[in-house]
Amino acid sequence: MKEIIGNIAKGQDKKIGIVVAQFNGVVTDRLLSGALGQLKKSGVKDENIVVVRVPGAFEIARTVNCLAQSGKVDGIIALGAVIRGETAHFTYVCEGTTSQLAAASANGNVPVMFGVLMTDTVAQATDRAGGKSGNKGAECATDVLEVLNIEEQIKQL
């Protein structure tokens, strides 16, 4: 019986793309900082990271697909912060972003980590961007390296 589990220590040669929404930039900048810090801690070289800034969460998926099809990266981290307002817009931004990113990761050329916060309050978002609930960007950095290592091991079966 063979068992495969991801090893993030094997990420040094990987090229990672980060697509980050600028909407709620106070939060998304902290997500980005968490992701960059964890990638560096895991040995990913600075020259192997590309950061693409898009207006809002709804624009992330298209840019993720563009980056995935470019062949320039091995994995992608999608970062954003969608915070509920007064109208139904929140629901449709969340639904559209989630479904498109899920499809991009499942069907695309490279794994895509889902680091788009979807919260009812600013406090919930800041708690998850380096606050008491951790940093979703840092989590995604660990996760993308784990997935890439898993897929390398599968190819060697």
Ligand SMILES: Nc1c(NC[C@H](O)[C@H](O)[C@H](O)CO)[nH]c(=O)[nH]c1=O
């Ligand atoms: N309300 C939030 C948005 N809204 C903007 C959309 O994401 C999109 O940029 C616009 O509808 C144009 O297509 N975006 C966020 O990232 N976070 C929000 O809370």
Ligand SMILES: CC(=O)[C@@H](O)COP(=O)(O)O
């Ligand atoms: C998630 C959103 O698009 C939201 O911030 C927009 O706010 P509102 O629903 O009050 O227009």
